[in-house]
Every structure is written in C-alpha cells, then in structure tokens.
Amino acid sequence: xxxxxxxxxxxxxxxSTFAVLLALKLSKKQRIxxxxxxxxxxxxxxxxxxxxxxxxxxxxEFPEIDAEKCTKCGKCVGExxxxxxxxxxxxPPRLLKDLxxxxxxxxxxxPEKAIKPVMEECGKSYETLIxxxxxxxxxxxxxxxxxxxxxxxxxxxxxxxxxEKGDALLIIDTAAGTHCDVIHALEGTKKAYIVTxxxxxxxxxxxxxxGVLEKLKIRPxxxxxxxxxxxxxxxxxxxxxxxxxxxxxxxxxxxxxxAYSEGKLYNLxxx
Amino acid sequence: xxxxxxxxxxxxxxxxSGVFGRSAVFTIVEVEDGKIKxxxxxxxxxxxxxGGVGIxxxxxxxxxxxxxxxxxxxxPNAFNVLKESGVVAVIAEGNxxxxxxxxxxxxxxxxxxxNCGMKHGWNK
Numbered sequence: 001x002x003x004x005x006x007x008x009x010x011x012x013x014x015x016s017t018f019a020v021l022l023a024l025k026l027s028k029k030q031r032i033x034x035x036x037x038x039x040x041x042x043x044x045x046x047x048x049x050x051x052x053x054x055x056x057x058x059x060x061e062f063p064e065i066d067a068e069k070c071t072k073c074g075k076c077v078g079e080x081x082x083x084x085x086x087x088x089x090x091x092p093p094r095l096l097k098d099l100x101x102x103x104x105x106x107x108x109x110x111p112e113k114a115i116k117p118v119m120e121e122c123g124k125s126y127e128t129l130i131x132x133x134x135x136x137x138x139x140x141x142x143x144x145x146x147x148x149x150x151x152x153x154x155x156x157x158x159x160x161x162x163x164e165k166g167d168a169l170l171i172i173d174t175a176a177g178t179h180c181d182v183i184h185a186l187e188g189t190k191k192a193y194i195v196t197x198x199x200x201x202x203x204x205x206x207x208x209x210x211g212v213l214e215k216l217k218i219r220p221x222x223x224x225x226x227x228x229x230x231x232x233x234x235x236x237x238x239x240x241x242x243x244x245x246x247x248x249x250x251x252x253x254x255x256x257x258x259a260y261s262e263g264k265l266y267n268l269x270x271x
Numbered sequence: 272x273x274x275x276x277x278x279x280x281x282x283x284x285x286x287x288s289g290v291f292g293r294s295a296v297f298t299i300v301e302v303e304d305g306k307i308k309x310x311x312x313x314x315x316x317x318x319x320x321x322g323g324v325g326i327x328x329x330x331x332x333x334x335x336x337x338x339x340x341x342x343x344x345x346x347p348n349a350f351n352v353l354k355e356s357g358v359v360a361v362i363a364e365g366n367x368x369x370x371x372x373x374x375x376x377x378x379x380x381x382x383x384x385x386n387c388g389m390k391h392g393w394n395k
Binding site: 077080081082083084085086087088089094096098099146 | 317321329352
C-alpha cells in the first residue's frame with residue numbers, strides 16, 4: 001500500500017483543501033482512502049459536505065498509582081518529562097492528567113510496580129464513504145492536546161487497514177506545525193506535498209517542514225496556494241534548494257474563494 | 272520562615288517576575304524574628320522546559336521547605352499544588368525587598384485563587 005502526505009508547517013495555507021481536491025481527482029481512476037489526521041480540528045468532511053459515520057472510541061493509557069504499594073521514593077516525579085506528577089511531602093504522587101502524554105515512563109520505572117496503566121478515552125475515529133472509490137477516515141481528539149498524538153496514531157492505523165483491504169492509495173492530511181502529531185502522521189510516507197503560500201511566513205514554515213521531511217527521508221513536493229498574492233521568489237528558491245518540484249499552483253481567485261465560502265469547493269476542477 | 276520570590280535577575284533589589292514557572296531565577300529569603308537573615312539566588316531549572324513548568328517549579332518550592340512563594344502571576348496548576356502542600360502563595364508586584372517586608376508586616380495577604388491561565392509564561 002502506497003501512502004502520500006499533505007502537510008506544510010504553516011496553518012491556513014489550504015492543506016485540507018488540497019488534500020480533498022487531490023483525493024477527489026485521484027478517486028476517478030483508483031481507490032483512495034483519505035485520512036484526516038488534523039485531529040485537533042478535523043474538517044475534511046466539512047469541505048466534502050458530509051457527516052461523519054462509523055464512530056469508534058480511541059483510548060490511551062494513563063498511570064494509576066497504588067497508594068498502598070507506593071513507597072514515596074519520588075522517582076516517577078523526577079523522571080516525568082511532561083511534569084504531570086507532583087508529590088506533596090508524605091503523600092503518594094498525584095497525577096495532573098491534563099499534562100500527561102501517555103509516555104508510559106512512570107509505570108515502567110517504578111521500582112515497586114505501584115503504577116499501572118489504565119485505559120481512558122482520548123479521542124474518536126470515523127469512517128465515512130464519500131464516493132464509490134473514496135473513503136474518509138477522520139480522527140478527532142476529545143482529550144487534552146497532549147494526548148492528540150495517540151489519536152493520530154490510532155486513526156492512521158484504521159486508515160491503513162482500510163487502504164490495505166481495499167488496495168487503495170492512502171492520502172494523509174496532517175495538522176499544521178512540525179510537532180509529534182504531524183510527525184506521527186508523516187511516518188511511513190514516501191512523498192509529501194508541502195502546501196504553502198507565497199508569503200514570508202509561508203516560506204519560513206515550509207523551510208522548517210523541509211527539514212522535518214529530510215530527517216524522515218520523505219521526498220518533498222511543493223504546492224503554492226494563493227499563487228500571485230505576493231512575490232513568490234522566496235518559495236521558488238526554497239523549492240530549488242530542497243530539490244523539490246512545484247507540482248501545483250492554485251491561483252488567488254474570486255471563483256475559488258466563493259466556492260470555498262459556500263462549501264462547494266468539490267465542484268471546481270482546480271488541480 | 273523561608274520566602275521564595277520569582278525573579279529574573281535575583282536579589283532583594285530586583286523586581287518580582289510576572290511569571291512563576293518560567294522566571295529565570297528564584298530569590299530565597301530567610302526570615303528570622305521578623306528580620307531578613309539570608310538571601311540566596313538559585314537558577315530555576317524549569318524555566319525553559321516544554322510544559323508543566325508550574326508543577327515542576329512548585330515541586331522545587333515544596334522540596335526546599337519553602338513556606339511562602341511570591342510571584343506576579345500564579346497559574347491554576349501551580350496554585351493548587353502549592354495550596355495542597357501547605358505553601359502560602361502570594362501574588363504581588365514591584366520590588367522584592369518591599370514585598371518580603373510587606374509580607375512580614377502582614378500587609379500582603381495570601382492569594383485566594385490563581386490570577387492567570389495555564390501556559391501564561393509560554394510566550395515570555
């Protein structure tokens with residue numbers, strides 16, 4: 001099964017828009033699974049004008065501390081990278097759940113085995129049929145942002161399984177940024193579209209993304225959205241430096257803006 | 272009595288920092304019989320960590336047997352764990368020495384609630 005990613009670093013450049021348009025276009029010729037891995041605010045279904053279906057709960061492991069077994073040695077508190085554990089003198093450590101990112105370190109290092117993992121909900125995933133050749137698999141974080149990476153991983157597994165079964169191409173739409181959620185979404189892909197815009201901010205964030213893709217050994221491709229809105233020399237130079245082809249340029253046009261605002265972008269033949 | 276003040280440069284002449292978990296240094300003032308006996312400046316190891324710095328800094332406060340923590344702002348996580356540990360949290364502005372003296376004289380009262388949200392020091 002082949003997977004490609006749509007990403008870009010900067011927010012609001014049209015990653016989801018491009019991912020949806022690409023999925024629609026390719027689904028005319030082959031089976032596609034589109035994975036909406038922007039779990040903080042998934043919106044591919046909104047662009048496609050569909051309600052999410054086939055809900056599944058996603059759970060993550062949280063530490064539970066056995067007060068009887070705990071000797072109050074403080075090792076877990078000292079080692080917790082998320083600073084989610086606190087110890088009032090004379091009492092067993094207390095978990096501040098909002099800060100926990102389910103890394104499992106505390107229950108693995110506890111010398112007394114007084115910490116055990118318990119499963120709790122941190123998100124949901126959905127599977128929605130868009131057309132005979134296109135499925136949308138969506139992840140939605142319902143817990144704290146710290147736990148979103150788990151939602152990305154689990155949602156992607158569901159999408160990969162779907163694509164594997166249907167012999168489909170997997171397109172992964174990532175969140176903005178270069179953080180854990182994005183990296184989990186990118187892992188395992190051969191090429192990634194960097195959707196950007198010809199602005200200094202677009203250029204800056206694209207460069208960060210080029211660095212991430214290089215580390216993950218993923219081939220970058222560029223999509224310039226709102227092409228023509230300002231000088232694109234910087235983006236072109238960056239593409240050249242990173243040996244990346246500019247595959248698409250989406251013009252800054254009233255027609256596209258209008259279709260977008262009406263939620264009918266899927267009617268346009270942009271790509 | 273040990274009073275910890277969140278500061279940027281440190282010392283009695285410095286001003287109280289506007290952030291707690293991300294302040295650069297802590298000024299620890301030892302008070303005996305209503306008088307300042309000793310002043311120590313220690314680096315805040317939590318200042319540049321990713322997240323949960325309010326908790327980490329509070330853990331330091333508790334481990335150092337501090338009685339009173341003074342800062343310009345204290346967030347909900349830090350406030351709650353300090354309270355639970357029996358540390359008096361005080362919200363104040365201005366000169367460190369004046370604030371310590373005001374606390375000794377009973378002019379500065381303990382904070383009743385946090386005065387900012389989580390991640391306040393994030394963009395400092």
